Amino acid sequence: PTTNLIAKKLAEWSGLPWLADFRDPWTNIYYYDDNPQSPRARKKNKQLEAETLQKADHITLVNHGFFPEHEKDIADKSTVIPNGFDPDHIVQNDSISAEKNEKFTIRYFGSLKANQHPAAFIEALEIIGKKNPAQARDISFEFYGNIDPNIMKEIETASKKIETTFSGYISHDKMMDLVTTTDLLLLTIGRTKNSKFGLSTKVFEYMISGKPVLGIGPVDGSAAELVQNTNIGRFFDHEDTEGVMAFIQQVYFSAKKNEPLFLSNQEAIDQYNFRRLTENLATIMDSLIS
Numbered sequence: 001p002t003t004n005l006i007a008k009k010l011a012e013w014s015g016l017p018w019l020a021d022f023r024d025p026w027t028n029i030y031y032y033d034d035n036p037q038s039p040r041a042r043k044k045n046k047q048l049e050a051e052t053l054q055k056a057d058h059i060t061l062v063n064h065g066f067f068p069e070h071e072k073d074i075a076d077k078s079t080v081i082p083n084g085f086d087p088d089h090i091v092q093n094d095s096i097s098a099e100k101n102e103k104f105t106i107r108y109f110g111s112l113k114a115n116q117h118p119a120a121f122i123e124a125l126e127i128i129g130k131k132n133p134a135q136a137r138d139i140s141f142e143f144y145g146n147i148d149p150n151i152m153k154e155i156e157t158a159s160k161k162i163e164t165t166f167s168g169y170i171s172h173d174k175m176m177d178l179v180t181t182t183d184l185l186l187l188t189i190g191r192t193k194n195s196k197f198g199l200s201t202k203v204f205e206y207m208i209s210g211k212p213v214l215g216i217g218p219v220d221g222s223a224a225e226l227v228q229n230t231n232i233g234r235f236f237d238h239e240d241t242e243g244v245m246a247f248i249q250q251v252y253f254s255a256k257k258n259e260p261l262f263l264s265n266q267e268a269i270d271q272y273n274f275r276r277l278t279e280n281l282a283t284i285m286d287s288l289i290s
Helices: 002-014 039-055 071-077 087-094 119-131 149-158 172-180 201-207 222-230 241-256 266-270 274-289
Strands: 019-022 058-061 078-080 104-112 139-147 163-167 184-188 213-216 233-236
Touching: 002 019, 002 039, 019 274, 039 071, 058 071, 058 274, 071 078, 104 172, 104 201, 104 241, 119 149, 119 213, 119 241, 139 149, 139 172, 149 163, 172 201, 184 201, 184 241, 201 213, 201 222, 213 222, 213 241, 222 233, 222 266, 233 241
Parallel strands: 019 058, 058 078, 104 139, 104 184, 139 163, 184 213, 213 233
Antiparallel strands: none
C-alpha cells in the first residue's frame, strides 16, 4: 500500500495519470485476521484505502474480491491482471531430461503456514502407511521451503513408513528442475476468509511443468478454478481425506503405468503467459496517456 500512497502524492503533484496496481488486498489482507489492528488504526487504513481507490485513474488487480466495499465504485476503472508464468521457463525446462524417480515422489515448494494446514493430505499419508505399507515404502515426500513447526511434526508422525525430507529454500532454477521431475505436486491454500481469492505464483510454475497438481483449499476459490479450467490436477477441501486419498492412488498407479493422467488445456494456460498479460497492461497504459 505504501507505494500507492507515494504514487497518489506524485500524481497530485505532477498531474500525470496514475495506474494503481494491487498484487494483494489492502485492509482485507489475510494477516489482519490473526493480528487485528486497533479501531483507530483500522479506521485510518480504511480511509487511506478509499482515497487511493477513488483518486487512481485506473486500478489493476490480481483477482476480484480485494475491495468488496468498493467494487461498485471502481467497476468502470478496474481490470483483473492475474499473476502468471514466464515463458522462458518453459524453454529452459524443455532441455531437462525427466528421469524417472526411484520412488513415487510428491513435492511441495515454498512456505507452509499454520493457516494452510493440509489436514487431508497428512491423514492420507498416515492411512497409506497403515493400510498399505508396501506402497508407503514406494512413496517419497519432499518439502522445500519454510514450514510451520507443528505441521512438520504432524507430517513426520503421520509418514513414518514414507520417506520424508525437509529442506530449506532452494534457487528458483533448482526448483524448476525438481518441479519438472516430480510425480505429484502439492499445493495448499490458507483457511482465512479471503484465502479463496489467493493465486500464488507457485501455481503458475506448477502449471507449466506438465505434472499433476494436488490442490488443497477452498474448492470455490480462484486457485481451484484455475486448476480445473487448465485441467492440471484436482482440488479438495482441507478436510476431504477420502478425496485426497483417492486422487493420490489414481496418480500413483497412473505413474507406475507411465500413462499421463491429465491432458492440460493449453489454450487456458496461455491466458497466463507473461507476454499476454503484459499486452493487456500495455493497452491500459496506452489508454491513460492517449
